[in-house]
Amino acid sequence: MDRGDLLIIAERAIELVPRVTLQALVGDYVHVEDGASEARATPNALLDEVQKFHVDSLAGRYFEDFEVNSRNCTEQSRGTDAFIAEFKRLLRECISAADSGQYAVAGQAFELLFGLLRHIDEGHDDVIFFADEGGSWQLGVDWCGVFAAYFRCLAETATAEDFASTVDQAIDDFAEHDRPQYLRSAHAVASSAQRAALEALERRAADPARR
Numbered sequence: 232m233d234r235g236d237l238l239i240i241a242e243r244a245i246e247l248v249p250r251v252t253l254q255a256l257v258g259d260y261v262h263v264e265d266g267a268s269e270a271r272a273t274p275n276a277l278l279d280e281v282q283k284f285h286v287d288s289l290a291g292r293y294f295e296d297f298e299v300n301s302r303n304c305t306e307q308s309r310g311t312d313a314f315i316a317e318f319k320r321l322l323r324e325c326i327s328a329a330d331s332g333q334y335a336v337a338g339q340a341f342e343l344l345f346g347l348l349r350h351i352d353e354g355h356d357d358v359i360f361f362a363d364e365g366g367s368w369q370l371g372v373d374w375c376g377v378f379a380a381y382f383r384c385l386a387e388t389a390t391a392e393d394f395a396s397t398v399d400q401a402i403d404d405f406a407e408h409d410r411p412q413y414l415r416s417a418h419a420v421a422s423s424a425q426r427a428a429l430e431a432l433e434r435r436a437a438d439p440a441r442r
Contacts, residue, residue, distance in 0.1 A: 277328050281321055281340040288314065288347055288358050311359040315370050318344065322377055329380035338384035341377075348372075349404060367405065374406045378413050379420075386420040394421060395428035399436075 248256055287293070295310030321344060328337035348367035351358055361369065381401065385394050398417045402410050414433070418426055 275336060277321075277324050277333075278336050278340050280324070281343050284317060284321060285343045285347060289350070291357055293317075293359055294357060308359075311361070314359045318347070318370060319372070322372065326376060326380040329384050334384040334387040337380065338388055341381045341384065345401065345404070352404070372405070374409070374413070375416075378402075378406070379416050382413075382417045383420045386422065386425060389425070391422070391424040391428040394425040395432045398429060399432055 293310040293314035295308040321340070325337045325340045325344070328340070347358060348370070352367050378401065382398060385397055389397060394417075398414075402413045406413055414429070417429060421429060
């Protein structure tokens with residue numbers, strides 16, 4: 232397994248360890264704050280964390296390049312590995328927040344994370360470094376799980392028209408190849424008005440003369 236996958240597995244393992252034993256597991260490597268669990272319980276803790284990650288990422292905190300040659304052109308820098316591991320951790324936190332009914336906060340956090348992906352896909356090379364042709368597809372996001380939670384947030388907070396346009400744009404930006412599957416996911420959580428708006432948008436997209 233490569234370093235990036237191991238980082239993600241290690242982070243997930245730490246999440247599963249009871250707080251009382253976390254100090255014994257990683258205390259000699261990182262500082263474990265006693266109040267960490269309480270801090271995470273505040274309503275906007277997730278949004279604050281994602282906003283900080285967003286700012287740090289755009290400031291180049293995770294950007295780390297290396298001299299590329301024929302032997303290392305498929306490798307990733309430590310900075311890129313760290314970004315991907317943290318990005319996926321925050322996505323899981325967003326899904327958990329949506330599952331617990333924090334739709335507004337989770338939706339805003341999702342959108343900040345999606346904004347970073349769009350920034351990368353626009354060709355900016357100031358967030359993470361790819362030795363070969365890069366893009367958000369290289370992060371390996373589980374769009375099935377992410378969209379299921381994100382669309383539920385939209386269904387609970389957005390108007391019918393905003394729901395339809397935002398769903399359409401997200402699928403177009405990140406998972407157009409599986410559009411029918413994700414449209415079904417959106418329809419499953421939408422209100423009748425949101426579903427009607429999405430269907431109308433789909434009809435206009437299928438018939439250019441009606442756009």
